[in-house]
Amino acid sequence: MNIRAQVSMVFHLDKCIGCHTCSIACKNLWTERRGTEYMWWNNVETKPGVGYPYLWEDQEKYRGGWKVHGGKLKLRMKGRAGTLANLFFNPYLPALDDYYEPWTYRYRDVSDAPEGDEQPVARPVSTLTGKPMEIGAGPNWDDDFGGSSLYAANDPGLKGLSEEERRQLFELESMAFFYLPRICNHCINPGCLAACPAGAIYKRGEDGIVLVSQEKCRAWRMCITGCPYKKTYYNWAAGKSEKCILCYPRQETGQAPACFHSCVGRIRYLGLLLYDADRIESAAAAEDSFLVHEQLSLLLDPFDREVIREAKAQGMHDATLECAQKSPVYRFVKEWKLALPLHPEYRTLPMLFYVPPLLPVLAHSEGGLHNEEEDFFSSLENTRIPVRYFASLLSAGEEEPVRQAYRKMTAVRLYKRAMTVGDVGKEKVKRALEEAGTNPEEIEAIYRLTALPSVEDRFVIPPFMREQAVEAVGDPLRHRNSVGTGFLRVPGIPEKKR
Ligand code: SF4
Ligand code: SF4
Incomplete structure (x- = not known):
C-alpha cells in the first residue's frame, strides 16, 4: 500500500444556479493578464450542451486521455511516439474558434x-x-440557448439516446437542462502530465495538485491534447502552458479556493482523500463497466486501523489523517456513493466528483406534460433527462452507479418530506429506504451536509506543512510508473516504499 493524500472537491449539481460567480472570481484572480484573455480555468456549462472549448467531450476530434490497448494504458493521442510525431504539427489542438x-x-x-x-x-x-x-461564440454561449435543440443537440453525450428520449428531452414544454461547473480535475493519472515531452507537469506530493512548471515548459502544448477535459491552456504572450492551480497559495494560508469561496449556491465541498498509489494503473485500465467501482476502491478508509498504521509508518502527519476522517468529500464519494467522477472513461482518474442533479430527473415527461411522479422508482425509466445521459457523463455509460445515487437522494427527499410536510406514507418511506440501502441516521447526515452545512463542514483541509513540502519540490527524484505518470516524492515516504 502506497498511501497518498489528495485535496479533492465535490460539486452538488442540484444546488448550482449557473450564476458564473465562480468563473468570474477565478478570472479576476488568475487570468486577467495578457495572453490569458480566452482562458477560463473555471467555467460553467449548460448541459446538455457542447461546452467550452467547443465539443470538448469529442475525443475523436481531440484525442485526449487514455485508452486500453492490449491490456495496457496508452495515451489516445498515440502515446509518446505520437507526441514526438506531432511536435511541430498537432492536428488535435483546439483552435481559437473552438474556444472563442x-x-x-x-x-x-x-x-x-x-x-x-x-x-x-x-x-x-x-x-x-x-x-x-x-x-459568434463565447465560453458560456450555451446559456443563451438554455439547453434547447438549437445548440444542445450536438452534445456528444446524447449519442446513445433513442429517438423517443431525444424527443422527450427537447420537447419545448418539457425541455430540461442543468449546469456543470468545471475546473481541472487534478487527476491521479493525468493525461496532461504524461503527454508533456519536457517533463514540466508534476503532481504535488503533499496534496496531489497538478501544476505546470513555468520554468520547464517549452510550449510544445501536448498537455492540451493529453488532457481530455481541455483544462490546460496556452498563454500566447508568455509562451507557456497554464492551468488551474486549485488556488494553492490561498490554501497554504488557510483560505478556500476563489471558486469555492465565491460560490453563491454553496455547491462546493473541499476535503482530503487518501488513495493507494500502487493500484493506479490497474484501476485506470479497468473495463468501462467497472471503472467507477475501481476508482472508488482506490480510495482508502481513513478510519481503517491498517490504513492509519501504514500511513503513519509512511510519514503521514496526524493532522492530515484527521482531515481525511472529517472530509466531506469522502462522505459524498465513498461512504454515501452520491458523487461520481466526470467521464471516468477518459481514464485519468479525475479527483473531482459530481452529485447528479435530481430535479430534472424527478419530474418526468408524459405526453408533452411533465409531472412530479408519485412513484419515483418506476419513473426513473421516463425522466426528463434520461438516466442514460447522466451515465454517459458520470459513470462511463454504466447506469447502476447513477441509479443508486438517485435512489438514495430520493429516499432523503421522501423521508424529510414525510417528517416536515407529512404527506408521504410510512410504507412508501420504508420502501424507499430499503431500495436505496440506507437508514434514518445516514439520511439525516446526508440532509445536514447537503442542506445545512457551515463553511467548516464544507471546507476541511490540513495545515500545509510547507517546510516539508518545499523539501519535496526540491527533490529531483521523480518516480515514473509504467504508464508514464510522474509524481514528486511524498515527504516522509522512504524511497523503497515507492
Ligand atoms: S483535468 Fe487531469 S489531465 Fe486535465 S489538466 Fe487537470 S490533471 Fe491534467
Ligand atoms: S458560483 Fe456556485 S452556484 Fe454559481 S455557477 Fe458557480 S458553482 Fe454554480
Whole structure:
C-alpha cells in the first residue's frame, strides 16, 4: 500500500444556479493578464450542451486521455511516439474558434457620447486585435440557448439516446437542462502530465495538485491534447502552458479556493482523500463497466486501523489523517456513493466528483406534460433527462452507479418530506429506504451536509506543512510508473516504499 493524500472537491449539481460567480472570481484572480484573455480555468456549462472549448467531450476530434490497448494504458493521442510525431504539427489542438475570440466593449462610446437623437452603443472589440468584431461564440454561449435543440443537440453525450428520449428531452414544454461547473480535475493519472515531452507537469506530493512548471515548459502544448477535459491552456504572450492551480497559495494560508469561496449556491465541498498509489494503473485500465467501482476502491478508509498504521509508518502527519476522517468529500464519494467522477472513461482518474442533479430527473415527461411522479422508482425509466445521459457523463455509460445515487437522494427527499410536510406514507418511506440501502441516521447526515452545512463542514483541509513540502519540490527524484505518470516524492515516504 502506497498511501497518498489528495485535496479533492465535490460539486452538488442540484444546488448550482449557473450564476458564473465562480468563473468570474477565478478570472479576476488568475487570468486577467495578457495572453490569458480566452482562458477560463473555471467555467460553467449548460448541459446538455457542447461546452467550452467547443465539443470538448469529442475525443475523436481531440484525442485526449487514455485508452486500453492490449491490456495496457496508452495515451489516445498515440502515446509518446505520437507526441514526438506531432511536435511541430498537432492536428488535435483546439483552435481559437473552438474556444472563442475574446472581446471587450468600447465603453467610452457610451459614457462619452455627445448628446444626440440616437441611443449610443458600445461595440464589441477583439482583445487580441483591438478591432471591432461580430460576436459568434463565447465560453458560456450555451446559456443563451438554455439547453434547447438549437445548440444542445450536438452534445456528444446524447449519442446513445433513442429517438423517443431525444424527443422527450427537447420537447419545448418539457425541455430540461442543468449546469456543470468545471475546473481541472487534478487527476491521479493525468493525461496532461504524461503527454508533456519536457517533463514540466508534476503532481504535488503533499496534496496531489497538478501544476505546470513555468520554468520547464517549452510550449510544445501536448498537455492540451493529453488532457481530455481541455483544462490546460496556452498563454500566447508568455509562451507557456497554464492551468488551474486549485488556488494553492490561498490554501497554504488557510483560505478556500476563489471558486469555492465565491460560490453563491454553496455547491462546493473541499476535503482530503487518501488513495493507494500502487493500484493506479490497474484501476485506470479497468473495463468501462467497472471503472467507477475501481476508482472508488482506490480510495482508502481513513478510519481503517491498517490504513492509519501504514500511513503513519509512511510519514503521514496526524493532522492530515484527521482531515481525511472529517472530509466531506469522502462522505459524498465513498461512504454515501452520491458523487461520481466526470467521464471516468477518459481514464485519468479525475479527483473531482459530481452529485447528479435530481430535479430534472424527478419530474418526468408524459405526453408533452411533465409531472412530479408519485412513484419515483418506476419513473426513473421516463425522466426528463434520461438516466442514460447522466451515465454517459458520470459513470462511463454504466447506469447502476447513477441509479443508486438517485435512489438514495430520493429516499432523503421522501423521508424529510414525510417528517416536515407529512404527506408521504410510512410504507412508501420504508420502501424507499430499503431500495436505496440506507437508514434514518445516514439520511439525516446526508440532509445536514447537503442542506445545512457551515463553511467548516464544507471546507476541511490540513495545515500545509510547507517546510516539508518545499523539501519535496526540491527533490529531483521523480518516480515514473509504467504508464508514464510522474509524481514528486511524498515527504516522509522512504524511497523503497515507492
Ligand atoms: S483535468 Fe487531469 S489531465 Fe486535465 S489538466 Fe487537470 S490533471 Fe491534467
Ligand atoms: S458560483 Fe456556485 S452556484 Fe454559481 S455557477 Fe458557480 S458553482 Fe454554480
